[in-house]
Amino acid sequence: MLSLKTASQWPLRVRFACATLAGVLMAALLYLAWLDGLVAAVQVAQGEEARLRAGLLLAQARVGQLPQWRLQQRQAGAELARLEQQLPDQQAMAALLSDINAAGQARGVQFSLFKPGAARPQGHYVALPIAIQLRGGYHAMGALLADLARLPRIVTVHELVLTAGKDRLLTLDAVLHAYRLPDAQERAAQAALAPKPAAPAPVPAALAWQPLVDVDVPPYEAAGFADPFGALPVAQAGQQQGGAAAPDLRRPREALESVAVPAMRMVGSVRQDGRLSALLLAGERVYRVAAGQYLGPDHGRVTQVSEQALEYREVLREPGGGWRERRGSLALQKSGAAARASARQDAPAEEAP
CATH class of the missing domain: 2.30.30.830 (SH3 type barrels.)
Structure with missing residues (x-):
């Protein structure tokens, strides 16, 4: 009977057969390890194939939307150009300030203060704050603010404070914000301070751009409304109340x-x-x-x-x-x-x- 302790004394044919068997077992183990890695690589490749196939289908769908995207790009460019026309350049800002002053005079409102402040760059535009103080009637000020909303340029009103005086006139303190396009130097300064752009975001599958809706600002209609600071109710014109006829409010x-x-x-x-x-x-x-x-x-x-x-x-x-x-x-x-x-x-x- 063969014993491992006397393996060196085994016959040559027996020792050769055992060495061959050990080599075959080692080769089988190495093949199984290689085959396991190959199966994992095949699974990864199959997953990548599925991802690429889905990307191909999505790209094919986007290709069908390309004419619509190009049309909306032209529409967005035209709308952007129209909006930029509402932002005057630095030379036209003086004309805008003159229009604001003329709107107040046309409504019979007195400007006690009209003080432009320092320009404030805000990315694609520059805001110019204007501290104002007005004196006049309530409805005259309401009509003036409606006129500012209908200006061809963009003007917003902030920090409104109304104060009633002893002479029954109101004082309005507010800050107007007029907006203009930045000049070349301001654009260069903003570009130098701007952070580096991040990686572009993936293009969404659905079209998200929608055109802006134009808002028509209605004229200020004070008819039928009393001055809230005077607390005068509306009366019919010519209606006799007490000792005198009611005025036409x-x-x-x-x-x-x-x-x-x-x-x-x-x-x-x-x-x-x-x-x-x-x-x-x-x-x-x-x-x-x-x-x-x-x-x-x-x-x-x-x-x-x-x-x-x-x-x-x-x-x-x-x-x-x-x-x-x-x-x-x-x-x-x-x-x-x-x-x-x-x-x-x-x-x-x-x-x-």
């Missing part, structure tokens, strides 16, 4: 109705086409006012104009809900700045709307 307000009567001065008169008009100094502007026009926040209406005085009639709200009439006059003044303002009326004066 639905009519359009005129420029001088946002100015308190004590703040006006009569500085002269002018006759045109046989009609005599008074020249009233309100703030830094001179208005030409004829009989029948309105002035002051209390529904004042000019009843008579002479070369020496202007007479008016006001209608005031009583605490009990009725209306009472009050009459007054503005006498001609010729002293100081008023006399100089009257002398300047050799040129045609601006008539209050």
Whole structure:
């Protein structure tokens, strides 16, 4: 019987057969290890094939959407160009500030403060804050803000504070933000400070771009609404309440109705086409006012104009809900700045709307 202890004494044929058997077993083990790795590699390749096949199907679907993407790209480019037209360059910013000031004057609102601040770069645009302080009537300020919303340029209003004064006029403190395109130097500075762009995100399968919807800002309609700071309810025009007829609260307000009567001065008169008009100094502007026009926040209406005085009639709200009439006059003044303002009326004066 063969024993491993005497393996060196085994016959040569036996020793050769055992060595052959051991080699075959070693080769079998190595083959099994190689085969296991090959199976794992085949599984990885099959998974990669499935992923690539799904990517191919997705790419084929996107190729079918390419004409639609190109059309939307042209539409987005045209819309971007239209939006950039609402952002003036640095040279056109002065014209925008002039338009804002003119909008306030057209509504009879006085600018007590108009102070542009330092420009603030905001990426693709530059914001210019403008601190303003307005004095006037509530509805006149509402109409002015509606006019700003309808400007061809983008102007937003921030930090609004309304304060009612003893003269029944309101003071509005706010910050306007006007926007413009950056110039070459500002773009270069922003590009130097911008972080390095990250890797591009994968293109989504669905189209996400939608065109912007134009918003039509309606005109400011104060008809039928009372001044909340005056707490005056709406009454029908001509309706008799108490001692006087109620005024027409639905009519359009005129420029001088946002100015308190004590703040006006009569500085002269002018006759045109046989009609005599008074020249009233309100703030830094001179208005030409004829009989029948309105002035002051209390529904004042000019009843008579002479070369020496202007007479008016006001209608005031009583605490009990009725209306009472009050009459007054503005006498001609010729002293100081008023006399100089009257002398300047050799040129045609601006008539209050």
